[in-house]
Amino acid sequence: MTASPPRVAIVGTGVIGAMAAWQLAARGAEVLAFDRYGRGHDRGASAGESRIFRTVYKEGGSYVPLLRRAGELWRELERAAGRALLTMCGGLTIGAPDEPDLRAVRRCAEEAGLPHQILDRTGAAERFPQHRLDPGEIAFLDPNAGVLRPEPSVQGALAVAEAAGARILSYTGVEDLEETSAGWRLRAGGQTHAVDHLVLTPGPWAATLGPLAAIPVEARLITACWFAAREVAAHRPDRLPIAIRRHPEAGFSCFPALDGVAVKIVPHHLGWPVIDSPADLPRSATPEFAQAASAAVARLLPGLIPQPVRIGTYAEGFTPDEHAAVGPVPGAANATVLTGFSGHGFKLAPVFGEIAADLVLRGKTEHDIAALDPRRLSRNSQRSTRSS
Ligand SMILES: Cc1cc2nc3c(=O)[nH]c(=O)nc-3n(C[C@H](O)[C@H](O)[C@H](O)COP(=O)(O)OP(=O)(O)OC[C@H]3O[C@@H](n4cnc5c(N)ncnc54)[C@H](O)[C@@H]3O)c2cc1C
Missing domain, CATH: 3.50.50.60 (FAD/NAD(P)-binding domain)
Structure with a gap:
């Protein structure tokens, strides 16, 4: 039986x-x-x-085997579902060389033997002019990174x-x-x-x-803002990798234009506030938040028109x-x-x-x-x- x-x-x-x-x-x-x-x-x-999909993991090299297996399973799901879900466009981490995330990705890449490139400000400006770097900042490029469609x-x-x-x-x-x-x-x-x-x-x-x-899991509010590109072709995944931008005044995650119009940023530097319940999720951002996101874009992403064309709010659980x-x-x-x-x-x-x-x-x-x-x-x- x-x-x-x-x-x-x-x-x-x-x-x-x-x-x-x-x-x-x-x-x-x-x-x-x-x-x-x-x-x-x-x-x-x-x-x-x-x-964002990335393989050089600032959260710790112990995730690398899980990320490799996740990459295989994303492809398996694409085949089973008959849909494109993951576009490998590379991934940048940008900031001062001693910034904790820059140190963490370098350490992870070295320890796990993962391919990567480090670009100084001039090299980054030549290759990725969509990003403005301050003097002394660098860009770390993870070629095994990409963008997923949730x-x-x-x-x-x-x-x-x-x-x-x-x-x-x-x-x-x-x-x-x-x-x-x-x-x-x-x-x-x-x-x-x-x-x-x-x-x-x-x-x-x-x-x-x-x-x-x-x-203990707290619900937090994460807000995303989309900004129209002046020249969309330069901001599609074939030219613009995903990016984690560290900056004392304007940190964010940055996603290439997938809708043919706008680049998405998820600001980090404005905080991700705790909310009582996801049921109370506000459906847009305050004017102050939108203005601060605009200021970050005006400062660091010169190819975007710095007024958001779309704002989305989401809840995530944090330990x-x-x-x-x-x-x-x-x-x-x-x-x-x-x-x-x-x-x-x-x-x-x-x-x-x-x-x-x-x-x-x-x-x-x-x-x-x-x-x-x-x-x-x-x-x-x-x-x-x-x-x-
Ligand atoms: C704006 C934003 C940007 C992010 N960016 C990235 C990124 O670039 N890369 C990355 O790897 N991760 C990113 N994350 C994190 C990632 O998206 C989340 O970790 C992941 O989506 C969590 O999925 P989940 O299934 O745990 O939660 P959810 O997607 O919230 O799913 C939980 C589900 O449970 C349901 N539910 C709850 N209680 C009940 C109930 N009693 N009965 C029935 N249904 C119930 C809810 O309706 C909900 O659909 C981001 C998160 C956010 C919010």
Whole structure:
């Protein structure tokens, strides 16, 4: 007699839940995936036209194997979904040579033996005149970097999961979760479902789920602004890499024009404030924020018209140490959590989907995720606000 496939409920189909649904369904689990909103919606962390993929990782060389595997899985998903999701356009980190992120990418590239180039101010001006560098600043080029399309990625992963048998229940918020002797019972959309295993991928909504009470995840507001390019051709991905710009007055992440009109920046230097709940997300920026973003563009991106043509606001879940919580839910059985990706989880999402499937189906994974163990967070209280 063959055992019946495990029934797995996924709570949240942002990019992490969507990838978990894909990987679990592809490996034979009976998947029920719930989300309060629609596929690829813009209220959480997984929307806004573009996301950075990079391989030289300022957050630490221990991520490099995960990034390599994520890169392979992005291509696999593109094939399965029949959509282009990742465009390799290279990635710049720009700033003073002793700026912490510049030091971190150099260290990571050297330690992991990753290809890279360092351009001085003159070299950067010749090759990437879209960026204005101050005297003494440098540009670090990671050739294995690119730009991802978030909404098609989420929708593509869910479509592939569905084709493999997953049930995707959009506009169906999970209202109640109860551990039972056989697994979990959950209430959603007026119905009760019994499953063997729970995968919690609620992003910035983590604090609203009872079983995650011990894991400190703050919801923060991240605002993106789009600026029209004077000459769009010079700002498309074939000429403009993604960039992380460090500057004392005007730091931001910068994304090439994908819509044929505008370059996106996500300002860092204005802070990413904590919000009480993603449900309270403001739908635009204050005039003061827009003016400060304009000033950053006028100072450092001379090819853009420095008034935003579009502004988008998003919520993201941050842990105190700005590394995700990935692993068994502390104090519960048959439950796995993946949350708190702290502004840098998108590029890694497919490998976290694979890890979720490993943990549910095999109780272990070969990927090294010891540093992401949710149990570490109750002991850690350091805070800051950056990334991408
Ligand atoms: C503006 C911005 C720019 C970023 N830039 C980059 C970048 O360039 N590169 C990079 O790698 N990362 C980047 N990140 C980070 C990355 O996008 C996130 O880490 C990632 O999207 C997190 O996905 P998630 O699935 O955890 O969260 P979400 O996408 O927020 O998904 C959580 C889902 O859970 C659902 N949910 C919650 N509670 C319930 C419930 N009770 N019932 C049903 N559904 C529920 C929500 O509706 C939501 O859809 C950025 C983030 C933001 C916000």
